[in-house]
Amino acid sequence: MEPIVKLTDIHKTYASGEVKVHAVRGISLDIHKGEFIAIMGASGSGKSTLMNTLGCLDRPTSGTYSLDGINVSSLGRNERADIRNQKIGFVFQGFNLLSRTTALENVELPMLYAPRRVSAKEMRDRAMHALEIVGLAKRYDHLPNQLSGGQQQRVAIARALVNNPQVILADEPTGNLDTKTSVEVMGVFQKLNDEGITIVMVTHELDIARYCKRNLIVRDGIVVRDAAVNDRSFAAEELLKVAEAEAAAKLTHALFPHANAED
Amino acid sequence: MRVVATTIIALRALRRNKMRSVLTALGMIIGVGAVIAMVSIGNGAKSQVEASIASLGQNVVTVFPGNFTSGGARGGWGSASSLTPEDALAIQNEISGVVAVSAEVRDRQQVLANGLNWNTTIYGESPEFLGIRVWALADGLMFNEAEVRSAAKVAVIGQTIADQIFSGTDPIGKTLRIRNIPFKVIGVLSAKGFNYFGTDQDDAVIIPYTSAMRRVSRRTNLNSIQIQAVTPEQMPRIQQEITDLLQQRRQGRDPDFTVRNQLELAEAATATSRTMTALLGAIAGVSLIVGGIGIMNIMLVSVTERTREIGIRLAIGAHDRDIRLQFLIEAMVLSLMGGTLGILVGIGSSQLVSHLNGWPVLVSTTAVIVAFLFSGAVGIAFGFYPAHKAAQLDPIDALRFE
Numbered sequence: 001m002e003p004i005v006k007l008t009d010i011h012k013t014y015a016s017g018e019v020k021v022h023a024v025r026g027i028s029l030d031i032h033k034g035e036f037i038a039i040m041g042a043s044g045s046g047k048s049t050l051m052n053t054l055g056c057l058d059r060p061t062s063g064t065y066s067l068d069g070i071n072v073s074s075l076g077r078n079e080r081a082d083i084r085n086q087k088i089g090f091v092f093q094g095f096n097l098l099s100r101t102t103a104l105e106n107v108e109l110p111m112l113y114a115p116r117r118v119s120a121k122e123m124r125d126r127a128m129h130a131l132e133i134v135g136l137a138k139r140y141d142h143l144p145n146q147l148s149g150g151q152q153q154r155v156a157i158a159r160a161l162v163n164n165p166q167v168i169l170a171d172e173p174t175g176n177l178d179t180k181t182s183v184e185v186m187g188v189f190q191k192l193n194d195e196g197i198t199i200v201m202v203t204h205e206l207d208i209a210r211y212c213k214r215n216l217i218v219r220d221g222i223v224v225r226d227a228a229v230n231d232r233s234f235a236a237e238e239l240l241k242v243a244e245a246e247a248a249a250k251l252t253h254a255l256f257p258h259a260n261a262e263d
Numbered sequence: 264m265r266v267v268a269t270t271i272i273a274l275r276a277l278r279r280n281k282m283r284s285v286l287t288a289l290g291m292i293i294g295v296g297a298v299i300a301m302v303s304i305g306n307g308a309k310s311q312v313e314a315s316i317a318s319l320g321q322n323v324v325t326v327f328p329g330n331f332t333s334g335g336a337r338g339g340w341g342s343a344s345s346l347t348p349e350d351a352l353a354i355q356n357e358i359s360g361v362v363a364v365s366a367e368v369r370d371r372q373q374v375l376a377n378g379l380n381w382n383t384t385i386y387g388e389s390p391e392f393l394g395i396r397v398w399a400l401a402d403g404l405m406f407n408e409a410e411v412r413s414a415a416k417v418a419v420i421g422q423t424i425a426d427q428i429f430s431g432t433d434p435i436g437k438t439l440r441i442r443n444i445p446f447k448v449i450g451v452l453s454a455k456g457f458n459y460f461g462t463d464q465d466d467a468v469i470i471p472y473t474s475a476m477r478r479v480s481r482r483t484n485l486n487s488i489q490i491q492a493v494t495p496e497q498m499p500r501i502q503q504e505i506t507d508l509l510q511q512r513r514q515g516r517d518p519d520f521t522v523r524n525q526l527e528l529a530e531a532a533t534a535t536s537r538t539m540t541a542l543l544g545a546i547a548g549v550s551l552i553v554g555g556i557g558i559m560n561i562m563l564v565s566v567t568e569r570t571r572e573i574g575i576r577l578a579i580g581a582h583d584r585d586i587r588l589q590f591l592i593e594a595m596v597l598s599l600m601g602g603t604l605g606i607l608v609g610i611g612s613s614q615l616v617s618h619l620n621g622w623p624v625l626v627s628t629t630a631v632i633v634a635f636l637f638s639g640a641v642g643i644a645f646g647f648y649p650a651h652k653a654a655q656l657d658p659i660d661a662l663r664f665e
Contacts, residue, residue: 052659055578057578057658057659058659077582077583078582078583081577081580081581081582082580082582084578084579084580085579085580086580090578090579092662096571096574096575096578096662097575098279098572098575099279099572100279100280101275101279105275109575109576109579110579110580112265112268112269112271112272113265113268113576113579113580113581113582113585114580117265117267117268159579
C-alpha cells in the first residue's frame with residue numbers, strides 16, 4: 001500500500017543574515033495509514049521544521065514531499081492552504097482556538113474555508129458530530145475561557161477532525177496540560193487512531209511518546225532513531241492508575257489528617 | 264471567492280468585539296452626521312434666499328429706462344423718460360413665450376384716510392401685476408382691464424397700509440386719498456414680508472398705471488416694464504428679443520433702456536449661500552476623512568492584535584484573499600454602519616437646530632446618498648491597507664506571535 005506521507009531527502013535551509021542554518025539535512029520518511037507516530041528531539045533539533053514541512057506550512061529547500069499521492073512540495077501558497085484544509089488537521093500546543101467564539105463556531109471554522117461550499121446545516125451537523133467524538137457535544141455553546149485546558153484541546157481536536165483529514169498533526173499537544181489531562185487527551189488520540197486515523201505528533205516528553213505506536217528521534221536535522229514502541233501505554237489503564245493513586249491519597253489524608261501540615 | 268462564508272466570518276469577528284466596533288463606527292457616525300447636518304443647514308439658507316428671490320416674481324424679465332444726460336450731468340440708469348405704454352403693448356403683441364406684461368409707474372406720495380396719513384409708494388400697474396409677482400389677494404378684487412382703460416380711481420392696498428390706516432376696520436369700499444384724489448379701496452393684498460433687499464413689500468398702494476400716469480404723477484413715461492416668461496429657460500431668449508424689438512422701435516437712436524433678467528439676480532444672491540454650503544460641507548468632509556483614518560487605525564491595531572487568529576485561519580486553509588476580504592468587509596461594515604447611523608444623527612441634529620434656532624433646514628436626498636456611498640468608499644480605501652497587511656502574514660510567524 002502507498003504511504004500517505006512520503007518524504008524523500010528533505011532539506012531545509014534558513015538564511016538568517018550571513019549565516020545559513022541547516023535545520024533539516026536529508027530526512028526521508030514514509031507514514032502509512034493508521035500509524036501513530038511521535039517525533040521527539042531537543043529544541044533546535046529540526047523537529048519543528050519537519051513538522052511545518054509535514055503541515056504544508058513551509059516548503060522544503062530541496063527534496064520531495066508527497067501527501068496522499070500529491071506532490072505538495074511544488075505547490076503555491078493558496079494551493080497549500082487548500083491541502084491543509086482538506087488533508088491535514090492541526091492540533092497546537094496552545095490550543096489556538098478563536099477567543100470569544102463558541103466551541104461549535106471554532107469547530108465550524110475549517111468548513112468555512114473549504115474549497116467546496118458547505119451549507120450552514122451541514123456545517124453545524126458535522127461540527128456537532130466532531131464534538132460528540134471528543135465528548136464535548138453538551139458544551140457546544142461554551143466559549144474557550146469557560147472550558148478547562150483539556151476541554152479546549154479536545155475542541156481543537158474536534159476542529160482538526162471535522163474535514164476528515166488524511167493525517168492529524170499535533171505539535172506538543174500536551175505541552176500546556178497537567179499529567180492527568182495529558183493522559184485524557186492521549187486517550188482521545190488513541191481512540192481516534194483505533195478508528196483508523198493517522199496521527200503524527202511532536203513531543204519532548206518520553207512518557208507521552210509511549211502512547212504512540214512508533215517513535216522517531218531527530219537530532220541535528222536527521223532522524224537518528226526510528227523504532228516501534230514495545231512497552232506502549234494505554235490511556236484507559238493509566239487513568240485507572242491515576243484514579244487509584246488519588247483515592248489512596250485521599251485515604252491517607254483521611255487517616256492522617258495532619259500529615260501534610262507537618263511537611 | 265467565498266464571499267458568503269467570509270461575510271459570516273467578518274460579522275462574527277465584529278460581534279466578538281462589540282464595544283470596539285461601536286467606537287470605531289463612532290468616527291464615521293460623527294463625520295457623516297456632520298456632513299448631513301451642515302449641508303442641510305446650508306441648503307436651508309439657500310432655499311430661504313431663493314424663496315425671497317422668488318417673491319419678487321416668477322420668471323420675470325424687467326425693462327428699465329436708460330441714462331438721461333442733461334447739461335453734461337448724467338442721470339444714471341432709470342433717469343431717462345423713454346419707456347412708454349406702447350413699448351409694453353408691442354412686447355405683449357410681438358414676442359412669443361410671454362405670459363404677462365405689466366407696465367409700472369412708481370411714485371412716493373402721502374396717502375390720507377380715516378383721519379390718518381402715511382407716506383408710501385404708489386404703484387401704477389397692469390392687472391397682470393399680481394400674477395407676475397405671485398401675490399395673492401387677502402380680500403376684495405384686483406382692478407380689471409376696463410378700469411385700466413378708463414383710468415379708474417380704484418386702489419388695492421398692502422397689509423402695511425391696511426394696518427397703519429385702516430387698523431381695526433374693513434378697508435374694502437373705503438376711500439383713500441392720494442394727492443387729494445379719492446380712490447376707492449377694492450382689494451387688500453396678502454402679507455408678503457420683507458424682500459431680499461430689506462424693503463417692506465407690503466408698504467404699497469396699487470392703482471391702474473393709467474390712473475397713476477394721468478391723475479397722480481401726471482407723466483407719459485413708465486418706470487419699468489415687467490414681463491413674465493413661460494419658463495425660466497425662455498428668459499435669455501425673451502431678454503434678447505425685447506432688446507431687439509425696443510431697439511427697432513427707436514429707429515437707430517442710441518439704446519435708452521436696459522433689459523434685466525431675474526435669473527441674474529437670483530444667481531448673485533444664491534452664490535453666497537452656495538459658497539457657504541460648500542464650505543460647511545468641506546469642513547464636515549474633513550471629519551469624514553478623520554473618521555476613515557480612525558477606522559484604518561483600529562483596523563491596523565486589530566490586525567496586530569489578531570495576528571494569532573490570522574495564523575490559525577491561514578493554517579486551517581484560508582487563502583490570502585479570504586483574509587483580505589474578511590478585513591475589508593469588517594471595515595466596510597463598520598463604515599457603512601457608521602454612515603447609516605450618521606445619516607440618522609445628521610437628520611436628527613439638523614431638525615434639532617431648526618427647532619431650537621428656527622433656522623430653515625433642507626435635508627437633501629443627494630447629500631444623504633453621497634454621504635452613504637462616501638462612507639462605503641472610505642471603508643474600502645482605509646480598510647485596504649490593514650487588510651492587505653493581514654493577508655501577507657506568514658502562517659508560521661503568525662502562529663508563533665504572542
